[in-house]
Amino acid sequence: xxxxxxxxxxxxxxxxxxxxxxxxxxxxxxxxxxxxxxxxxxxxxxxxxxxxxxxxxxxxxxxxxxxxxxxxxxxxxxxxxxxxxxxxxxxxxxxxxxxxxxxxxxxxxxxxxxxxxxxxxxxxxxxxxxxxxxxxxxxxxxxxxxxxxxxxxxxxxxxxxxxxxxxxxxxxxxxxxxxxxxxxxxxxxxxxxxxxxxxxxxxxxxxxxxxxxxxxxxxxxxxxxxxxxxxxxxxxxxxxxxxxxxxxxxxxxxxxxxxxxxxxxxxxxxxxxxxxxxxxxxxxxxxxxxxxxxxxxxxxxxxxxxxxxxxxxxxxxxxx
Numbered sequence: 037x038x039x040x041x042x043x044x045x046x047x048x049x050x051x052x053x054x055x056x057x058x059x060x061x062x063x064x065x066x067x068x069x070x071x072x073x074x075x076x077x078x079x080x081x082x083x084x085x086x087x088x089x090x091x092x093x094x095x096x097x098x099x100x101x102x103x104x105x106x107x108x109x110x111x112x113x114x115x116x117x118x119x120x121x122x123x124x125x126x127x128x129x130x131x132x133x134x135x136x137x138x139x140x141x142x143x144x145x146x147x148x149x150x151x152x153x154x155x156x157x158x159x160x161x162x163x164x165x166x167x168x169x170x171x172x173x174x175x176x177x178x179x180x181x182x183x184x185x186x187x188x189x190x191x192x193x194x195x196x197x198x199x200x201x202x203x204x205x206x207x208x209x210x211x212x213x214x215x216x217x218x219x220x221x222x223x224x225x226x227x228x229x230x231x232x233x234x235x236x237x238x239x240x241x242x243x244x245x246x247x248x249x250x251x252x253x254x255x256x257x258x259x260x261x262x263x264x265x266x267x268x269x270x271x272x273x274x275x276x277x278x279x280x281x282x283x284x285x286x287x288x289x290x291x292x293x294x295x296x297x298x299x300x301x302x303x304x305x306x307x308x309x310x311x312x313x314x315x316x317x318x319x320x321x322x323x324x325x326x327x328x329x330x331x332x333x334x335x336x337x338x339x340x341x342x343x344x345x346x347x348x349x350x351x352x353x354x355x356x
Contacts, residue, residue: 037068039210040173042075042115042164045092046083049099050233052218052226055274060177060212062104070110071171071338072100074331077115077122078164081157082146097327099237102317111341113334115167120342125166127349131195132162141184149229165189169204170342177210200352204345218274219267221250234271237314240307247271247303248296257294268298275305 041061049058064070074096076089083089093114105112115121137143140161147153168176168189176186186209193204217225220232227233234246250267263269263285273281284301287293320327350356 038071038172038174039064039068040071040073040168040171040176040207042073042078042167043096044075044079045089045096046079047092047228048095048233048235048238050226050228050235051271051274052220052233054103054236055218056179056212058100058103062100064177064210065106065109068175071173071341072105072110072112073115073118073167073338074113075115075167078160081154081160082151094324094327097331098317098320101320101327101330102237102313107330107334111334111337113331113338117331117335118170118338118342120339120346121163121166121170124170124342124346124349125163127353128165128169128192128196129159129162130353131199132165132192133195136188136191137161140188161185161188162192165192168207169193170345171338172205172341172345173207174205175210176207177212179212183209183211196349200349203348203352219270221246221267223251223267234306236310237317243306244303247299247306250299252295255295258291260291261288261293261295263288266295266298268295268302272298272302272305275302275309280305 041057041064043053043057043061061070061072065072074093076093079089079092083092097112100112101107137158142160143153143158146157151157164185165188168186169192176189178186186207190206193206197204197206220226220230221234222230222232224230224232234243238246247268250271252266252268253261255261266288269284269288272284276284284298288298347356
C-alpha cells in the first residue's frame with residue numbers, strides 16, 4: 037500500500053499540526069510505503085518572502101525528523117525537487133472543468149480571509165491532484181474537513197481516464213476519525229490565522245506564556261469546574277494517560293483546583309513530551325548536510341515513482 041501526505045511550510049508548526057497531521061502521518065509510515073512532501077509550491081500562494089519560505093521549509097524538515105520520521109521508511113522530499121509534478125499539473129489541467137474548481141471551499145475561504153486571489157490559489161487543487169496521482173498513491177489520510185480536496189483529485193483522475201484510457205489509479209481517502217480538533221489558546225480551532233497557537237518547538241518560556249494565556253471562565257479556585265468545556269483540560273488530555281486525565285477531571289469537579297494550577301500541569305506534560313524531541317531537533321540543526329541529504333534522497337525516490345506515471349500520461353495524450 038502506497039500512502040501520501042503533504043504539509044505546507046507556512047510557519048512554525050503548532051500543536052494543531054502535531055496532533056492533526058504530523059503524528060497520524062508518522063504512524064502511517066508503519067503501515068506501507070510512505071511518501072511525505074513539503075508543499076513549498078503550494079506555500080507560494082501565501083508566503084511571498086523568499087527568506088521566510090526557506091526558513092519555513094527547513095523548520096518543517098527539522099520538526100518531522102525530530103518527531104520520529106524515518107527516512108528509510110518514508111520518502112521525505114520537497115515538492116519543488118520533483119519537477120515532473122508540475123508537468124503533470126498542466127496535463128491534468130486540460131481535463132479539469134472550471135466548475136469543479138469554482139466549487140472548492142478552500143479558495144473561497146482563503147480569499148474571504150484576505151489572501152489575494154490568484155490563478156495559483158484558484159488552481160491549486162490541480163497541483164494537489166498531481167502530487168497525489170504522480171506517485172500512484174493508494175491512500176491519502178485526510179481530516180473530515182479536507183475530504184473535498186481528495187474528492188476533487190478523484191474527479192480529475194476519473195475525467196482523465198475517461199478521456200484517455202485507464203492511466204490513473206483512483207486514490208482512496210483515509211478519514212482520520214480519531215484525530216481531535218485541537219483548541220487554541222482562545223478556545224477556537226488552533227490556527228495561525230487566529231494567532232492562538234502553541235508552537236511545538238517554541239522556547240520554553242514562550243510556550244509557558246502561551247499556556248498561561250489560555251482563556252478560561254471566571255470560576256474561583258473553590259468552585260467546581262467542568263473539564264469537558266475547558267480548553268486547558270482538552271489540551272491536557274492530548275498528552276495525559278487515561279489515569280492522569282481521570283484524576284485531573286476529578287479535581288476539576290470537586291473544586292479546590294485553580295485554572296492556574298491546571299495550566300502549570302499542562303505545561304509540565306508538554307515539556308515532558310517535547311523536551312527530548314527538542315534536543316534531537318537541536319542536534320539535527322547542527323548537521324544541515326545530513327538533513328539536505330535526506331530530502332535529496334527522498335526526492336530521488338519520489339522521482340523514480342513519478343517518472344513511470346508521467347511516461348504513461350504522456351503516451352496517453354500523444355506526447356511520447
